Amino acid sequence: xxxxxxxxxxxxxxxxxxxxxxxxxxxxxxxxxxxxxxxxxxxxxxxxxxxxxxxxxxxxxxxxxxxxxxxxxxxxxxxxxxxxxxxxxxxxxxxxxxxxxxxxxxxxxxxxxxxxxxxxxxxxxxxxxxxxxxxxxxxxxxxxxxxxxxxxxxxxxxxxxxxxxxxxxxxxxxxxxxxxxxxxxxxxxxxxxxxxxxxxxxxxxxxxxxxxxxxxxxxxxxxxxxxxxxxxxxx
Amino acid sequence: xxxxxxxxxxxxxxxxxxxxxxxxxxxxxxxxxxxxxxxxxxxxxxxxxxxxxxxxxxxxxxxxxxxxxxxxxxxxxxxxxxxxxxxxxxxxxxxxxxxxxxxxxxxxxxxxxxxxxxxxxxxxxxxxxxxxxxxxxxxxxxxxxxxxxxxxxxxxxxxxxxxxxxxxxxxxxxxxxxxxxxxxxxxxxxxxxxxxxxxxxxxxxxxxxxxxxxxxxxxxxxxxxxxxxxxxxxx
DNA sequence: AACCCGGGCGACCATCGGACGCTGGTGCC
DNA sequence: GGCACCAGCGTCCGATGGTCGCCCGGGTT
Numbered sequence: 001x002x003x004x005x006x007x008x009x010x011x012x013x014x015x016x017x018x019x020x021x022x023x024x025x026x027x028x029x030x031x032x033x034x035x036x037x038x039x040x041x042x043x044x045x046x047x048x049x050x051x052x053x054x055x056x057x058x059x060x061x062x063x064x065x066x067x068x069x070x071x072x073x074x075x076x077x078x079x080x081x082x083x084x085x086x087x088x089x090x091x092x093x094x095x096x097x098x099x100x101x102x103x104x105x106x107x108x109x110x111x112x113x114x115x116x117x118x119x120x121x122x123x124x125x126x127x128x129x130x131x132x133x134x135x136x137x138x139x140x141x142x143x144x145x146x147x148x149x150x151x152x153x154x155x156x157x158x159x160x161x162x163x164x165x166x167x168x169x170x171x172x173x174x175x176x177x178x179x180x181x182x183x184x185x186x187x188x189x190x191x192x193x194x195x196x197x198x199x200x201x202x203x204x205x206x207x208x209x210x211x212x213x214x215x216x217x218x219x220x221x222x223x224x225x226x227x228x229x230x231x232x233x234x235x
Numbered sequence: 236x237x238x239x240x241x242x243x244x245x246x247x248x249x250x251x252x253x254x255x256x257x258x259x260x261x262x263x264x265x266x267x268x269x270x271x272x273x274x275x276x277x278x279x280x281x282x283x284x285x286x287x288x289x290x291x292x293x294x295x296x297x298x299x300x301x302x303x304x305x306x307x308x309x310x311x312x313x314x315x316x317x318x319x320x321x322x323x324x325x326x327x328x329x330x331x332x333x334x335x336x337x338x339x340x341x342x343x344x345x346x347x348x349x350x351x352x353x354x355x356x357x358x359x360x361x362x363x364x365x366x367x368x369x370x371x372x373x374x375x376x377x378x379x380x381x382x383x384x385x386x387x388x389x390x391x392x393x394x395x396x397x398x399x400x401x402x403x404x405x406x407x408x409x410x411x412x413x414x415x416x417x418x419x420x421x422x423x424x425x426x427x428x429x430x431x432x433x434x435x436x437x438x439x440x441x442x443x444x445x446x447x448x449x450x451x452x453x454x455x456x457x458x459x460x461x462x463x464x465x466x467x468x469x470x
Numbered sequence: 471a472a473c474c475c476g477g478g479c480g481a482c483c484a485t486c487g488g489a490c491g492c493t494g495g496t497g498c499c
Numbered sequence: 500g501g502c503a504c505c506a507g508c509g510t511c512c513g514a515t516g517g518t519c520g521c522c523c524g525g526g527t528t
Contacts, residue, residue, distance in 0.1 A: 072495070072507050088496065117457025119448075120434065126486060143508050146488075177505075199355065213354075215488075222352025307478050307524070323525065361515055378479050381517075412476070450517075473528085479521095486515060493509095499502090 073139050078170045078179045081163050092151075092166060098140060099152045099207075105132045105140075106210055124210050150217050151183045156207045161186050184220055191221045192228070308374050313405045313414045316398050327386075327401060333375060334387045334442075340367045340375075341445055359445050385452045386418045391442050396421050419455055426456045427463070 079091035106121065106128050113120040121127060124145070132140045155162040165186070169179040191198040198221045202208040314326035341356065341363050348355040356362060359380070367375045390397040400421070404414040426433040433456045437443040 072493090075496075075506055117453055117460070119453070141508055142487090143489080143510095144506095147507085175505075212487075218352055218354070225352070305524095307522095310477055310524075376479055377516085378481095378518075379477095382478090410476070447516075471528100473526105475526090476524095477520105478523090480519105481521100482519085483517085484515100485517100486513105488512085488514105490511085491506105491509100493507090495506090496504090497502105498504100499500105 073144075076176045078166060078174060078176060080167045080170055083170075095148060096152055096155050098145065099149075099211075101137060102128060102132065102140060102145060103207065103210060105135065105137070108135075122210065123212060146212075146214065148180065149211050149214050150187055151180055153202065153205075153208055153211070153217075154183045154186055156205055157190060157201065158186060184217060187217060188220050188224050192224065196221055196225045308379075311411045313401060313409060313411055315402045315405055318405075330383055331387055331390050333380065334384075334446075336372060337363060337367065337375060337380060338442065338445060340370065340372070343370075357445065358447060381447075381449065383415065384446050384449050385422055386415055388437065388440075388443055388446070388452075389418045389421055391440055392425060392436070393421060419452060422452060423455050423459050427459065431456055431460045 074085075074088045074090050076092065076095055077085055077089040079085055079093065081093065083091055083093075085091035085094070102124050106124055109128050109131050110120050126142065129140065129142045129145075151162075154165070162183075165179065165182055169182065174182075187198070187201075190201055194201050198213055198218060202211065202213050309320075309323045309325050311327065311330055312320055312324040314320055314328065316328065318326055318328075320326035320329070337359050341359055344363050344366050345355050361377065364375065364377045364380075386397075389400070397418075400414065400417055404417065409417075422433070422436075425436055429436050433448055433453060437446065437448050
């Protein structure tokens with residue numbers, strides 16, 4: 001009754017959005033790099049400056065036209081594994097899938113950087129979010145992804161506990177915010193079991209490695225560690 | 236006639252400066268962290284904002300008063316291993332020692348971050364330079380250290396070749412700039428032998444790991460790689 | 471003493487990681 | 500239909516990695 005791994009769906013998900021025209025970017029070659037002249041600043045880096053205001057037109061959707069060209073993503077609700085969110089909501093399987101999509105976008109960015117001989121990111125950076133947007137994944141954005149990183153971490157590190165928490169909070173009718181808060185504590189326990197090295201816990205996990213440890217989680221660990229050592233020693 | 240390692244002096248060095256009142260920072264404890272209140276932004280991070288303008292008074296040194304309170308460090312000249320720079324110059328052993336000092340400052344910064352439960356840098360960052368300055372090592376600064384990273388890299392990765400280059404350029408009476416340029420090419424060769432993974436070459440070396448790969452070196456590798464594949468295949 | 475060469479490093483810049491809170495979607499009554 | 504709740508994400512902010520070129524030290528004449 002511990003890690004059960006790899007059971008949870010990768011199935012339907014994302015019922016309410018229909019942006020999947022991406023997903024299958026084969027790591028293509030993009031042709032020979034073109035021999036950039038060395039003493040110059042750098043090659044044009046994936047439309048960082050250029051094409052900046054190409055955002056989706058906001059505030060222009062006609063009411064009644066629903067489901068597509070949505071102004072903002074439907075909010076998440078607490079769903080149990082495999083459960084499809086009903087109504088104008090997204091489920092947690094979909095949330096977690098977003099993290100996997102980001103990992104794929106990071107792969108692509110790394111591929112491109114390597115081809116160009118540029119610095120190669122090891123984490124999901126601004127550049128990756130920019131790339132995702134460019135590829136049409138407009139439903140991915142930094143604040144959202146950072147907001148739920150620790151929930152995804154629990155999902156990666158202890159599927160069992162993660163699933164249990166989802167069921168529990170769903171049952172109780174708790175909102176997403178409450179569930180999200182609750183996700184911190186199992187992680188703090190895990191950090192404790194690993195000598196309080198939360199960074200290491202992330203880095204040792206294949207999927208988590210690419211995500212920054214959230215500040216709040218790091219702080220919680222530090223706080224708890226201080227409490228621990230206060231109460232059982234006076235060094 | 237390859238890696239001979241660990242022969243080069245760690246001796247006299249730094250004849251013209253007398254700032255070594257640092258060197259021996261034992262990784263002390265600094266007392267208990269103080270249990271920062273969680274929801275707050277962050278604890279005051281090593282005088283990042285505070286004490287900012289505490290710089291050395293410039294333009295106020297009286298002429299004739301030499302050797303101390305110098306406005307700027309003496310320029311480097313090409314010296315061979317163990318050779319002491321004469322006159323108002325610094326030698327390359329001293330330059331390389333500066334990199335070792337930075338490594339020690341990084342250690343300290345990491346120690347402090349870990350105690351405070353803050354993000355722990357793995358590289359020599361701005362924070363490390365700030366810390367060095369705070370500890371009195373005012374002769375260490377970012378532009379200088381970044382400027383010669385690849386020279387230090389050669390020194391770490393192929394002492395033999397590095398020493399040879401120093402002797403050669405000294406003999407020829409070349410200036411520091413010329414020697415510095417020359418340091419790139421052996422490194423490019425080394426990258427070639429390692430599948431053009433210059434990042435990996437740095438990371439695999441204990442001492443280099445903490446330094447960012449200089450852009451110019453990365454670009455040179457990329458350029459050379461393109462040339463290679465152009466001339467021996469048409470894929 | 472005057473001059474010029476060369477390089478040290480102050481200071482700037484684009485971009486980064488990180489966070490807040492406004493806006494407006496959503497379900498309930 | 501109106502309202503209250505709450506969360507998505509635009510947008511800001513301090514700090515970062517990276518660099519350029521000014522200024523002036525130093526050797527030469």
